[in-house]
Amino acid sequence: ASVLILNGPNLNLLGQRQPEVYGRTTLADVEALCLAHAKTLSIDVAFYQSNHEGALIDAIHAAKGTHSGLVINAGAYTHTSIALMDAVASVELPMVEVHLSNIHAREEFRHTSYLAKVAVGQICGFGPRGYLMALDALAERLVST
Ligand code: DQA
Numbered sequence: 001a002s003v004l005i006l007n008g009p010n011l012n013l014l015g016q017r018q019p020e021v022y023g024r025t026t027l028a029d030v031e032a033l034c035l036a037h038a039k040t041l042s043i044d045v046a047f048y049q050s051n052h053e054g055a056l057i058d059a060i061h062a063a064k065g066t067h068s069g070l071v072i073n074a075g076a077y078t079h080t081s082i083a084l085m086d087a088v089a090s091v092e093l094p095m096v097e098v099h100l101s102n103i104h105a106r107e108e109f110r111h112t113s114y115l116a117k118v119a120v121g122q123i124c125g126f127g128p129r130g131y132l133m134a135l136d137a138l139a140e141r142l143v144s145t
Contacts, residue, residue, distance in 0.1 A: 001142040002044040003135060004067040005034055006059055008075035009051040014100075022100050025128045037132045041139040053077055053084065060087040069138040070095040071131060078103070078113045085114040094141055096134035099124035 007027060010017060015026035031047045038045040046067065048059050056074065063070060070093050077084050078099070088095050095118060102125030103110040116122050121137065123130040 001068045001139065002046065002066070003069045003071060003138050004059070004063045005045055005047045005071045005131065006056060007049040007073050008056055008077045010075050011073060012049050012051065023127050030128045030131055033128055034131050034135065037135055041135060043135070043139050045135070053081060057083060057087040060091055063093060064091040067093065068142050069093055071098055071134040071138065072115060073098045074115055078115050079110055082114055085118050088115065088118040094120050094138060096120055096137055097122040098130045098134050100127050100130060101125060
């Protein structure tokens with residue numbers, strides 16, 4: 001099985017960006033943690049980040065036939081993008097939504113997620129560990145389906 005891990009806008013700045021909220025771990029560190037964890041689960045992972053909504057949509061479309069599941073941290077697009085939600089619905093791949101921070105404990109505008117409507121589940125508030133938890137959840141689901 002192969003899982004595509006997608007990161008949206010501003011996550012390229014992870015580690016430098018509001019470290020009091022998002023921590024000091026960089027996106028490259030997160031990628032390395034995911035690669036190591038995927039090995040223990042005997043799955044493959046691919047990692048992609050973009051600040052552009054359309055590029056993320058293209059990556060979701062391209063995942064169909066190439067990958068068996070998706071992990072998505074769409075950053076602020078989570079709260080705004082019907083187009084990203086529709087893209088996930090269109091490819092019919094299981095998707096786990098991840099956020100480093102607990103979006104429900106933050107500003108009101110972060111409490112809603114369009115992506116949650118098409119997700120298997122949402123993991124938030126556990127920092128980089130959330131990506132690994134998402135891989136655990138998908139790996140388990142992919143062997144049993
Ligand atoms: C985030 C939460 C979003 O509300 C925010 O816009 C981000 C990061 C997180 O990982 O906690 O860019 O997705």
